[in-house]
Amino acid sequence: MNQGTEGSEGGTVPPWRHPAFRTGVREMTSIAPGIAAWGLVTGVAMVKALGMPLALLMSLVVFAGSAQLAALPLIAAGAPVWVVWATALCVNLRFVIFSAQWRPYFAHLPLGQRLRLGYFTADLNYVMFMKRYPEPRPSAEQLPYFWGGVALNWCAWQLPSIAGILLGERVPTQWGLGFAGTLALLGLMNTLLSDRATWVAAAVAGCAAVAAYALPLRLNIVVAIAAAVAMGLLMEQWPVRRRPS
Known part of the structure; x- marks a missing residue:
């Protein structure tokens, strides 16, 4: 997030100081509780299937909730590695479409920054961004807006997910976390339809x-x-x- 945007006097403004950054945060606020619930359920599921060290590593490195939830039952069942990879790949194929549609907005950025954008990209950030900027005409406010949305989304996911990992061993399996996860996913899905x-x-x-x-x-x-x-x-x-x- 160290790439600045051009200010009115020719200088650079850090994305988090741009007004569009706050707009991105504000527009993601109403969605954050559903993301947090999903992250908590996923964290509990990960620690029960993988143990704490691998669960923490998966949460921070993978950062793809639907792929994580799809892969965990396969890992727990001892499925072949190629099946786990193929499932995660199929679940995340939508990001190929997302990146193709984001290309007119961010293709001019350096490769390192585009890789960072790719890591933080999430479904609902894509939906909110395209709703606000339907025409592929790059402007100075688009990058701060993107960072504002993904910053809140990342925190809303990772903090509850890590909490679920740390507390997951104390949560009884019979509490029906799978059903709670389904409800969280349904709530998020309704925002995409x-x-x-x-x-x-x-x-x-x-x-x-x-x-x-x-x-x-x-x-x-x-x-x-x-x-x-x-x-x-x-x-x-x-x-x-x-x-x-």
């Missing part, structure tokens, strides 16, 4: 997951993700095909 394409993709994913439930190693998750991605791409292309050339 903003148009017909996402609703249809979510419905197709749910049907595919149920239809493929009998597959071993929870591969029905991979099937659901693939079905959702395919349907989402079809829904994005469908209006283009209907328009006359």
Whole structure:
């Protein structure tokens, strides 16, 4: 976060001192409680499956809640490494789309800073950013706004996740943390269902997951993700095909 933005007098202003940084923080505030609940549940799940050192390492290095939750049951079940990697890769394929759509905004930045942006990127930050800046026209306020949103998102995830890791051994399994995690995910999902394409993709994913439930190693998750991605791409292309050339 050491890359400044140009000020009105030709100098540089640190992102956290730019007014857009505070705007990014403010717009993420209403979403932070759901992220915190999800992070807490994930932290408890990680420490029970991996132990404290590996759970802390995974939380800080991976920083991908849905991929972590998808990989943990496979790791606990002793699934082959390629299955764990393939599942995490499929879960995170959406970030390829995110990065492609962010390219017009941030492609001019140095490689090191783009790598930092990639680490902190999250689903809801993408949604909030694109909602505020729908046109790919770079401006001085976009980078501070991005950092404001991801800074709050990272803290809202990591602090509860680490708390769950540290306290997870004292939480009884019968408390139904899996169900609580599902509720947290549903709350976050509802903020992403903003148009017909996402609703249809979510419905197709749910049907595919149920239809493929009998597959071993929870591969029905991979099937659901693939079905959702395919349907989402079809829904994005469908209006283009209907328009006359």
